[in-house]
Amino acid sequence: MSTTVSGVDPAVLRARLDRARSAAADAGVDALLIPPGSDLRYLIGGSGTSFERLTCLVLPAGDRPPVLVLPKLEAPGYAAIPFDDLGLEASAWVDGEDPYALVAGMLGRPTVVALGDVMPALHVLGLRGAVPGAEQRLAGPVLRELRMRKDATEIAALREAGAAIDRVHARMSEFLRAGRTEAEVGADIAAAIVAEGHVRAEFVIVGSGPNGASPHHAVSDRVIEAGDVVVIDIGGPVAGGYNSDSTRTFAVGEPRDADVPATYAVLRDAQRAAVAAVRPGVPAQHVDGVARAIISDAGFGKYFIHRTGHGIGLDVHEDPYIVSGNDLALEPGMAFSVEPGIYLPGRWGARIEDIVVVTQDGVESLNNRPHELVVLPG
Known part of the structure; x- marks a missing residue:
C-alpha cells in the first residue's frame, strides 16, 4: 500500500484538525472516525487506501489527541505523515487483534460518533458492534463546511x-x-x-x-x-x-x-x-x-x-x-x-x-x- 502525501504545511494541517474538532463539538458529535480517502488527506496530508483491515483516524471532539488506527503492515505507507507536528498519534494493530475494540477503547462512552461518508459497510457495522450505545452519523455534514471554503x-x-x-x-x-x-x-x-x-x-x-x-x-x-x-x-x-x-x-x-x-x-x-x-x-x-x-x-x-x-x-x-x-x-x-x-x-x-x-x-x-x-x- 502506498499513501499519497500532499506536501501541505503541517501547520495548515494541524489547524484543519483543530477546526474539525471544533466543528464536531458544535455539531454535538463526540468523535469523527475518518477512513482513507479525500477527507483523511485533507486532515493529515495522506489518503491511503481502504481494505478489509480497518484504517481510521479517531478525532475526538474534546482535548484528547487524534489517533490514526492502522494495520501494522500498512504503517510504512504513512511514514511521511508529520505525526509529531500534527500532534497525531499512531496505534498499529496486527492480524488477530480486534481493531474495532481498539477504537472503542479510545472513545470511552460516546453518545454520537460521525463516520466518514465513504467508510465501507464492513467497518461501519464493525464499529457499531463495538460501540453499541452510540448513534452513528455521517461526518460529511461536519467536514464539508471546512472543505468547501478553499484557502x-x-x-x-x-x-x-x-x-x-x-x-x-x-x-x-x-x-x-x-x-x-x-x-x-x-x-x-x-x-x-x-x-x-x-x-x-x-x-x-x-x-x-x-x-x-x-x-x-x-x-x-x-x-x-x-x-x-x-x-x-x-x-x-x-x-x-x-x-x-x-x-x-x-x-x-x-x-x-x-x-x-x-x-x-x-x-x-x-x-x-x-x-x-x-x-x-x-x-x-x-x-x-x-x-x-x-x-x-x-x-x-x-x-x-x-x-x-x-x-x-x-x-x-x-x-x-x-x-x-x-x-x-x-x-x-x-x-x-x-x-x-x-x-x-x-x-x-x-x-x-x-x-x-x-x-x-x-x-x-x-x-x-x-x-x-x-x-x-x-
Missing part, C-alpha cells in the same frame, strides 16, 4: 490544475479528427493530461455525434465522422491532489446539422451569464437558475438534464452543488464548475464547463480557453 494554497493548486487542463484542450487538433475512434482519441488525450502536468487522467469523455447527447458517455469504438459535434470533458489531479475538470465542444469540419450554430450560441450565452452571476451572497441555486432560464427561454429546457455545477477540490465532485433547491449563500473561496449543456437525443450534444472560484467581490474563472464552438479540420 489560498488550495486555490493556487486548483489554478494550476485549471491551466494544465487548458493546455490539453489547446492541443485537441492533434488528436481529434475524422476516421479515428473515440477510444483512440481518448487514449491520446489521457496521455496528454499526464504530459501537461497531471498525476493521472481521472476521466476522459469523448462524445461524438449522437454519443454527445449522453452527458456521462466515456469513449467507445465509434468512428468519428466529418461533420460530427464532439463533447470533450476531461480532468484529473495535479501533484497536490487537487483536480481539474473542463469541457469544451468541438466540431470536426463544419457541423452537418444546420441547427448547431444557433443552438450552441444559446448554450454559450447561458454559460457566460451563469459565471457572471457568481458573487458572494448569491444562493447557489440562483446560478443554476440563470443558466436554466436562458436555455429554457430558447426552447431547450427539456434538453438540459443535469445541475449547472458541482464543487471541486480533492474530489472531482464535492460541495457546493449548483442546483435548484440549494439556497446556500456563496462565499469567497468556494470553487465549483459552471457547466450547462444541451443534449438532443440521437443527434448531438454540447457542454461548456469552467471551474470558477468565488472572490471577495465576484468570480475568477480557472479555465480560460475560448467558449466558441471550435471547428477543427475534418
Whole structure:
C-alpha cells in the first residue's frame, strides 16, 4: 500500500484538525472516525487506501489527541505523515487483534460518533458492534463546511490544475479528427493530461455525434465522422491532489446539422451569464437558475438534464452543488464548475464547463480557453 502525501504545511494541517474538532463539538458529535480517502488527506496530508483491515483516524471532539488506527503492515505507507507536528498519534494493530475494540477503547462512552461518508459497510457495522450505545452519523455534514471554503494554497493548486487542463484542450487538433475512434482519441488525450502536468487522467469523455447527447458517455469504438459535434470533458489531479475538470465542444469540419450554430450560441450565452452571476451572497441555486432560464427561454429546457455545477477540490465532485433547491449563500473561496449543456437525443450534444472560484467581490474563472464552438479540420 502506498499513501499519497500532499506536501501541505503541517501547520495548515494541524489547524484543519483543530477546526474539525471544533466543528464536531458544535455539531454535538463526540468523535469523527475518518477512513482513507479525500477527507483523511485533507486532515493529515495522506489518503491511503481502504481494505478489509480497518484504517481510521479517531478525532475526538474534546482535548484528547487524534489517533490514526492502522494495520501494522500498512504503517510504512504513512511514514511521511508529520505525526509529531500534527500532534497525531499512531496505534498499529496486527492480524488477530480486534481493531474495532481498539477504537472503542479510545472513545470511552460516546453518545454520537460521525463516520466518514465513504467508510465501507464492513467497518461501519464493525464499529457499531463495538460501540453499541452510540448513534452513528455521517461526518460529511461536519467536514464539508471546512472543505468547501478553499484557502489560498488550495486555490493556487486548483489554478494550476485549471491551466494544465487548458493546455490539453489547446492541443485537441492533434488528436481529434475524422476516421479515428473515440477510444483512440481518448487514449491520446489521457496521455496528454499526464504530459501537461497531471498525476493521472481521472476521466476522459469523448462524445461524438449522437454519443454527445449522453452527458456521462466515456469513449467507445465509434468512428468519428466529418461533420460530427464532439463533447470533450476531461480532468484529473495535479501533484497536490487537487483536480481539474473542463469541457469544451468541438466540431470536426463544419457541423452537418444546420441547427448547431444557433443552438450552441444559446448554450454559450447561458454559460457566460451563469459565471457572471457568481458573487458572494448569491444562493447557489440562483446560478443554476440563470443558466436554466436562458436555455429554457430558447426552447431547450427539456434538453438540459443535469445541475449547472458541482464543487471541486480533492474530489472531482464535492460541495457546493449548483442546483435548484440549494439556497446556500456563496462565499469567497468556494470553487465549483459552471457547466450547462444541451443534449438532443440521437443527434448531438454540447457542454461548456469552467471551474470558477468565488472572490471577495465576484468570480475568477480557472479555465480560460475560448467558449466558441471550435471547428477543427475534418
